[in-house]
Amino acid sequence: MATFPQLNDTAYINKFKRQKIYYFSAKKFILQNAIDKQIVMFNEGHDRPQTRAFLVSILSDLKNQGFECLAMETLSEIGNLEELDTTTGFYTQEPMAGEVVREGLRLGFELVPYEQFERPGNANKSNSSKNNKIDEREVAQARNLYNRIKTSSGIKKTIVLAGYGHIAKTYDSTFTSMAMYFKKYSGITPFCVEQTLLLEDMKSSPYANKLLTILLNKDSVFAFMPKDLLKFGFDSTAYDIFLYNPPTSYLHNRPNWLITSSDKNFVKIEIPKSIKPVFVQAYVCDEIKSDEDYKLKIPIDQTFYSENNKVWLSLRRGKKYNIIYRDEKNKIIFKKVVLG
Numbered sequence: 001m002a003t004f005p006q007l008n009d010t011a012y013i014n015k016f017k018r019q020k021i022y023y024f025s026a027k028k029f030i031l032q033n034a035i036d037k038q039i040v041m042f043n044e045g046h047d048r049p050q051t052r053a054f055l056v057s058i059l060s061d062l063k064n065q066g067f068e069c070l071a072m073e074t075l076s077e078i079g080n081l082e083e084l085d086t087t088t089g090f091y092t093q094e095p096m097a098g099e100v101v102r103e104g105l106r107l108g109f110e111l112v113p114y115e116q117f118e119r120p121g122n123a124n125k126s127n128s129s130k131n132n133k134i135d136e137r138e139v140a141q142a143r144n145l146y147n148r149i150k151t152s153s154g155i156k157k158t159i160v161l162a163g164y165g166h167i168a169k170t171y172d173s174t175f176t177s178m179a180m181y182f183k184k185y186s187g188i189t190p191f192c193v194e195q196t197l198l199l200e201d202m203k204s205s206p207y208a209n210k211l212l213t214i215l216l217n218k219d220s221v222f223a224f225m226p227k228d229l230l231k232f233g234f235d236s237t238a239y240d241i242f243l244y245n246p247p248t249s250y251l252h253n254r255p256n257w258l259i260t261s262s263d264k265n266f267v268k269i270e271i272p273k274s275i276k277p278v279f280v281q282a283y284v285c286d287e288i289k290s291d292e293d294y295k296l297k298i299p300i301d302q303t304f305y306s307e308n309n310k311v312w313l314s315l316r317r318g319k320k321y322n323i324i325y326r327d328e329k330n331k332i333i334f335k336k337v338v339l340g
Contacts, residue, residue, distance in 0.1 A: 022228050026243050029223040035065050039190040041160040041167040049096035051195040056099050056260040063107045069158040070104040075113035085296045098298035112148050116140035142181030167192045170237045194239035200247045219246050252312035253305050266312040277325035282313045285320040315340030
């Protein structure tokens with residue numbers, strides 16, 4: 001990324017300090033605001049697993065508030081929604097996205113797919129513009145979501161995880177989001193939590209995370225009210241809460257946001273000196289019934305990195321894991337069981 005000289009300018013930084021920026025514990029603030037809501041929508045960066053990590057950390061609390069359904073843009077219409085595997089969804093094959101599903105199922109959430117399952121513009125390919133195809137998708141997602149969570153007496157309390165701008169409550173004249181269409185169909189205004197704009201190294205807002213990191217000097221996820229981010233140039237009407245994730249810190253060369261709960265920790269995995277693996281994965285023992293399951297099930301964590309013949313994996317304490325070592329052709333060359 002380019003350097004930003006003004007972030008080294010004391011006068012520039014002091015200008016923001018004098019304006020007094022108010023922020024809150026993200027988890028506490030969301031729970032306070034979500035308790036009386038029917039729909040809470042989170043967005044994610046599809047290539048930013050830390051946005052999924054925060055949702056994993058708060059799922060249990062939201063379940064205790066009466067939320068019943070977990071709707072995810074990535075879930076497959078024809079996939080396995082009872083157990084996590086490679087058919088469950090596309091992004092759910094990434095370990096942290098898999099953890100959202102795994103934890104959701106453990107807590108008793110009903111998984112709800114709502115993605116458009118017909119290709120945009122199929123009805124009239126020749127006349128369907130790119131904007132029309134985008135709009136078709138937003139409409140289809142909103143209708144699917146509403147139809148699958150409505151009941152005779154209202155709707156089920158639902159958590160939604162969608163990508164980027166799908167949960168925006170306002171936009172410009174060229175785009176109407178899934179969240180906006182959902183409000184139109186259901187009459188319910190969703191509570192929308194933005195997680196991407198204040199992330200590190202975001203091209204759409206490159207200064208925000210760097211500036212907040214200087215101003216806050218804290219290593220936690222914080223929530224901001226929209227009015228407090230007007231000074232950053234954000235649309236204060238598009239989302240109800242903005243989340244700030246601090247820049248990634250590392251332990252044993254693994255990102256600390258992999259530790260999503262107090263029962264998780266980094267476990268040292270020794271690598272036999274006789275093998276030269278390029279990929280190490282941890283599968284939950286209870287999910288593996290045969291060697292074929294290694295093609296179907298989703299690891300809880302995985303890494304390429306090794307240091308002095310060891311790697312560190314994020315595992316739950318007291319759980320048993322099958323540790324799989326793969327070579328450059330993805331062939332399993334060694335296995336062992338460890339306790340988290």
